[in-house]
Amino acid sequence: MITKDIIKEMKQQGHGAIANLVKSQHDVGTINFILEHLGQLPSNFDSSFLYELLTHQHHQVRLNAVKNIGKLNSKTDISKLSDRYKIETDTTVRREIISSIGRQRSTHNKPLLFDFLNDEDPKIVCQAIRGLLVFEKDKEVEDHLKPLINHPNEMVRTVIYKEYFAQDNKNVDGLPHHETHNFLKNVVVNADVLQALKYVPDESVHLTFTSPPYYNARDYSIYPSYQAYLEFLEEVFKETHRITKEGRFLIVNTSPIIIARVSRAHASKRYGIPFDLHPYLVKNGWEFIDDIVWLKPEASVKNRIGGFMQHRKPLGYKPNAVTEYLMVYRKSTEKLLDWNMRSYDHQTVENSKVANGYETTNVWKIDPCFDKVHTAVFPVELCKKVIQYYSYKGYLVFDPFGGSGTVGRTAKALNRLFFLTEKEQNIFNICKPKLNRKVCSMNDKLNF
Ligand SMILES: C[S@@+](CC[C@H](N)C(=O)[O-])C[C@H]1O[C@@H](n2cnc3c(N)ncnc32)[C@H](O)[C@@H]1O
Numbered sequence: 001m002i003t004k005d006i007i008k009e010m011k012q013q014g015h016g017a018i019a020n021l022v023k024s025q026h027d028v029g030t031i032n033f034i035l036e037h038l039g040q041l042p043s044n045f046d047s048s049f050l051y052e053l054l055t056h057q058h059h060q061v062r063l064n065a066v067k068n069i070g071k072l073n074s075k076t077d078i079s080k081l082s083d084r085y086k087i088e089t090d091t092t093v094r095r096e097i098i099s100s101i102g103r104q105r106s107t108h109n110k111p112l113l114f115d116f117l118n119d120e121d122p123k124i125v126c127q128a129i130r131g132l133l134v135f136e137k138d139k140e141v142e143d144h145l146k147p148l149i150n151h152p153n154e155m156v157r158t159v160i161y162k163e164y165f166a167q168d169n170k171n172v173d174g175l176p177h178h179e180t181h182n183f184l185k186n187v188v189v190n191a192d193v194l195q196a197l198k199y200v201p202d203e204s205v206h207l208t209f210t211s212p213p214y215y216n217a218r219d220y221s222i223y224p225s226y227q228a229y230l231e232f233l234e235e236v237f238k239e240t241h242r243i244t245k246e247g248r249f250l251i252v253n254t255s256p257i258i259i260a261r262v263s264r265a266h267a268s269k270r271y272g273i274p275f276d277l278h279p280y281l282v283k284n285g286w287e288f289i290d291d292i293v294w295l296k297p298e299a300s301v302k303n304r305i306g307g308f309m310q311h312r313k314p315l316g317y318k319p320n321a322v323t324e325y326l327m328v329y330r331k332s333t334e335k336l337l338d339w340n341m342r343s344y345d346h347q348t349v350e351n352s353k354v355a356n357g358y359e360t361t362n363v364w365k366i367d368p369c370f371d372k373v374h375t376a377v378f379p380v381e382l383c384k385k386v387i388q389y390y391s392y393k394g395y396l397v398f399d400p401f402g403g404s405g406t407v408g409r410t411a412k413a414l415n416r417l418f419f420l421t422e423k424e425q426n427i428f429n430i431c432k433p434k435l436n437r438k439v440c441s442m443n444d445k446l447n448f
Pocket of ligand 1: 191192193194210211212213214221376377378400401402403404405406407421422423424427
């Protein structure tokens with residue numbers, strides 16, 4: 001049996017020992033095992049057998065051959081690789097060929113890499129871009145890459161934008177990334193969110209966590225139509241995007257809803273709010289990051305399966321809806337998350353580290369919370385998780401649909417700051433004493 005130690009020993013022997021070993025094998029699995037465990041290749045390595053393997057009938061062997069050829073660096077026979085690229089049908093092998101050519105960092109390969117920019121596979125185009133970007137301040141490279149800002153593929157456009165077009169968009173007020181305005185700290189405003197946000201400067205908040213009204217399913221909000229409802233939410237999240245710091249998160253809790261039927265002659269109607277809202281968020285600069293499922297105990301939700309349990313007739317199946325979504329988005333930026341994290345001092349990072357017991361999957365089992373006055377209150381446990389996982393201590397958490405103020409209270413308990421808006425006076429009145437903080441009512445004319 002061929003082991004890693006045997007491969008190592010034969011590699012050290014040289015004189016084509018590995019080539020002979022590979023050639024004597026008929027089993028594809030063993031050939032791949034050898035190729036995958038070759039490690040670094042010595043300068044006197046006899047690589048000719050690797051080029052022969054470029055025509056092997058099994059794609060994994062071809063892929064491993066290309067990977068090893070890539071390790072040869074300056075000794076790589078580029079013409080053999082580019083010939084193979086022209087006839088290769090396997091996507092992973094084609095991509096690896098471009099990656100190997102790019103890794104050579106040789107100016108001789110530039111014309112080839114320019115050709116690859118026309119490939120129909122966006123990943124090949126990205127590999128070629130990567131290979132070309134090593135030639136910094138090279139006018140010819142820039143002339144080939146900059147026009148790709150109009151490439152049909154979004155990944156390609158993003159890379160080019162970051163390299164050539166992104167500007168350091170400083171906050172208009174010159175506020176550092178980690179800071180916010182004093183007049184927004186621990187404030188709840190009794191007003192329509194869109195009215196209130198007119199007074200909030202760009203790039204003010206670090207995290208938004210909210211549960212918008214459930215269309216017309218609950219009595220605290222009435223919209224003339226579903227389209228009007230979605231357009232209202234679009235406006236709210238467009239404004240939220242404006243006031244959010246670069247690269248920071250928005251987490252929206254929603255779920256499909258049901259509007260009861262008008263009479264027995266009509267059907268009730270389901271509305272897939274999370275799915276319908278998603279395109280509006282993406283369109284307005286929110287990058288989709290994750291879908292977290294909030295799982296509730298079956299006993300806590302409305303029973304819909306009862307009828308089916310009796311009749312068992314297909315088509316009449318209506319499962320009990322035990323989940324809601326937490327849709328996680330990030331304000332689109334070409335900057336990596338690291339950039340956001342580095343804006344905090346060492347102590348803040350240490351103090352904000354998430355303790356053991358955090359969720360490891362995107363399904364969070366949490367009991368719902370029932371409130372005598374407000375029908376859709378966040379469980380504190382849910383708020384705690386979101387705030388701890390998506391914000392640092394001392395920074396501003398926003399809830400445009402503040403309700404009874406759960407986000408505010410939890411943010412405060414976790415040493416964050418809060419800024420909430422809530423339209424309904426009676427709900428605001430419940431929220432106010434609970435938060436025991438600066439409040440701002442409609443009568444103050446939003447004069448913070
Ligand atoms: C689903 S509830 C949020 C409950 C909240 N998460 C809590 O824990 O209490 C939505 C809230 O948004 C408020 N609301 C609806 N339209 C609003 C608007 N245009 N501006 C501000 N608040 C609004 C409603 O009055 C309701 O309290």
